[in-house]
Amino acid sequence: MSVTTLPSSRPATQAAAPAPQPSRGRVPPWARAGWLVALLVALPVLAVLADAVAPIFGGGGSQVWHHILRTSLLPYLGNSLQLGALVALMAAVTGVACAWLVTACRFPGRRSLEIALLLPMAMPAYVCGYLYTWLLDGAGPVQTALRGATGLRWGEYWFPEIRSLPGAALMLAAVLYPYVYLLCRAAFLQQSTCLIEASRTLGLSLPRAFLRVALPLARPALAAGTGLVLMETLADFGTVDYFAVRTFTTGIYEAWFGMGDRGAASQLAACLLGVVALLLLAEHASRGGRRFHSTTTRQPPLRPVELRGMKAWAATAFCALPVLVGFAIPAGGLLWLMLEQGDALAPHRYLPFARNSLLLAGTTALIGVALAALLGWGLRLYPSRLSGIANRVAGLGYAVPGSVIAVGTLVPFGLADNALDGWMRAQFGVSTGLLLSGSMVALVFAYLVRFLAVGQSAVESGLARLKPSLFQAARTLGCGPGAAIRRVEAPLARGALLAAAVLVFVDTMKELPATLIVRPFDLDTLAVRVHNLASDERLAEASTAALLIVAVGLVPVLVLVRAMRRGG
Numbered sequence: 001m002s003v004t005t006l007p008s009s010r011p012a013t014q015a016a017a018p019a020p021q022p023s024r025g026r027v028p029p030w031a032r033a034g035w036l037v038a039l040l041v042a043l044p045v046l047a048v049l050a051d052a053v054a055p056i057f058g059g060g061g062s063q064v065w066h067h068i069l070r071t072s073l074l075p076y077l078g079n080s081l082q083l084g085a086l087v088a089l090m091a092a093v094t095g096v097a098c099a100w101l102v103t104a105c106r107f108p109g110r111r112s113l114e115i116a117l118l119l120p121m122a123m124p125a126y127v128c129g130y131l132y133t134w135l136l137d138g139a140g141p142v143q144t145a146l147r148g149a150t151g152l153r154w155g156e157y158w159f160p161e162i163r164s165l166p167g168a169a170l171m172l173a174a175v176l177y178p179y180v181y182l183l184c185r186a187a188f189l190q191q192s193t194c195l196i197e198a199s200r201t202l203g204l205s206l207p208r209a210f211l212r213v214a215l216p217l218a219r220p221a222l223a224a225g226t227g228l229v230l231m232e233t234l235a236d237f238g239t240v241d242y243f244a245v246r247t248f249t250t251g252i253y254e255a256w257f258g259m260g261d262r263g264a265a266s267q268l269a270a271c272l273l274g275v276v277a278l279l280l281l282a283e284h285a286s287r288g289g290r291r292f293h294s295t296t297t298r299q300p301p302l303r304p305v306e307l308r309g310m311k312a313w314a315a316t317a318f319c320a321l322p323v324l325v326g327f328a329i330p331a332g333g334l335l336w337l338m339l340e341q342g343d344a345l346a347p348h349r350y351l352p353f354a355r356n357s358l359l360l361a362g363t364t365a366l367i368g369v370a371l372a373a374l375l376g377w378g379l380r381l382y383p384s385r386l387s388g389i390a391n392r393v394a395g396l397g398y399a400v401p402g403s404v405i406a407v408g409t410l411v412p413f414g415l416a417d418n419a420l421d422g423w424m425r426a427q428f429g430v431s432t433g434l435l436l437s438g439s440m441v442a443l444v445f446a447y448l449v450r451f452l453a454v455g456q457s458a459v460e461s462g463l464a465r466l467k468p469s470l471f472q473a474a475r476t477l478g479c480g481p482g483a484a485i486r487r488v489e490a491p492l493a494r495g496a497l498l499a500a501a502v503l504v505f506v507d508t509m510k511e512l513p514a515t516l517i518v519r520p521f522d523l524d525t526l527a528v529r530v531h532n533l534a535s536d537e538r539l540a541e542a543s544t545a546a547l548l549i550v551a552v553g554l555v556p557v558l559v560l561v562r563a564m565r566r567g568g
Helices: 029-057 063-071 073-104 110-116 125-136 141-150 165-190 193-201 206-217 219-235 238-242 248-258 262-287 309-340 347-381 385-394 402-428 440-464 468-476 481-492 494-510 513-518 526-535 539-567
Strands: none
Touching: 029 262, 029 347, 029 385, 029 402, 029 440, 063 073, 063 248, 063 262, 073 110, 073 165, 073 206, 073 219, 073 248, 073 262, 073 309, 110 309, 125 141, 125 165, 125 238, 125 309, 125 526, 125 539, 165 219, 165 238, 165 309, 206 219, 219 248, 219 262, 238 248, 238 526, 248 262, 248 402, 248 513, 262 402, 309 539, 347 385, 347 440, 347 481, 347 494, 347 526, 347 539, 385 440, 402 440, 402 513, 440 494, 440 513, 468 481, 481 494, 494 526, 494 539, 513 526, 526 539
């Protein structure tokens, strides 16, 4: 998941307070450390590009790559683009409509629904897909009840196929629309009520005022939310693999593990990286030079319009449906399955999966927050152009699918292992094996590359609220920069650091493609356990691990709810 800066009470035109300025001269150590972090985070992407280009210069690529090029590349591209377009459309419509309704209208259940609409963020898309497959498949309870009620046999009636590309798109949209909802709701809250009232006095109804005034002004938020949805869709592996939809992520996994060709996997990863880059460039270019901020300094919030009768209950039903589809039904089904059967393993055999997940997520969260703090305070105390570029590079990992990061992690780690093993054999006649690429070190590194941006967003938003005068006062009292941070600013930013740790922890718990590719062969996490059981059609047994992942996923939702209530 991503971190969203919630609306502030400060007017849009008010200038942010300047960051504390360091003394000019020698570059501070924390700034240099930030540059090193950015270089390390960029290493997987550079490794993928280098490994993809090398076979071309060496003879045009392997037979596996030529086979993929002839038979599978266009289906991978077509399915990925189709899936992304469907998910983006459904998530955008649902997120924007729900955000406008809970912001601009009053109807029964509005106060509860504006919070409940965030709950699907806690549900991993692959878990949602597994549950709906169990519900809607031919042998599932829905079709079984239908046959019992009508007397028809299977094949004598039409029923939508859940294991299809539209089915996968529905599963992804059901849990990803909160990205659009959250950003658009913040944008609508920041819009001045004067604009809507002026459009109403000019004869526009509330729906037309939304289409012609509010929605165009919220375009950057809509584009950002839809972009996040597209990134998550292209990065998904568990859902598309279970629904047998062949996309770039499934192709990368098959090329690496099914065909044993690292070069072909890298070339597919480079293609996927190119698609992501083109999408980002297209969105940026579509904005042009247009501006979307208000020109007034006083911006009274929107006054919700009271809906009555059928319109009010229709708004309630419309906003409740995404919560029902994206969270209530999957969570209820998982709970029922767990109580009926659950995982058959004894606790002493099952708990290691939870222990591995907690260990990996906790380690990643601690290191991720430390690196995010290093980058955040480095830019705050040494605001140079190079430091700014380093921070942006370090945050690019979230836009890169986990499968690409996994391939990019194993390539340099594998080369380092081979070089070390060759040197040890030559010098001492001893083989070191896979010290890095076959250990948790590589997996934690892949997680950090993927989710460091999440920690950065939380830390930077927390630092932006600190008054520079506090740091400067500590410096005048004799504290060095490190002491001023440790004794003054770090305690004040404790909430932001804790939020960053929680968000990185939960995202790591849910990550599947990078875990499947990079993990040591004897290490299974809750996400891997769910995937393996679901792949074997043992959905009831997978419910226990899936519910644990969902329970952990509720933590960042509660953090966001608390932040939304504080932000108004």
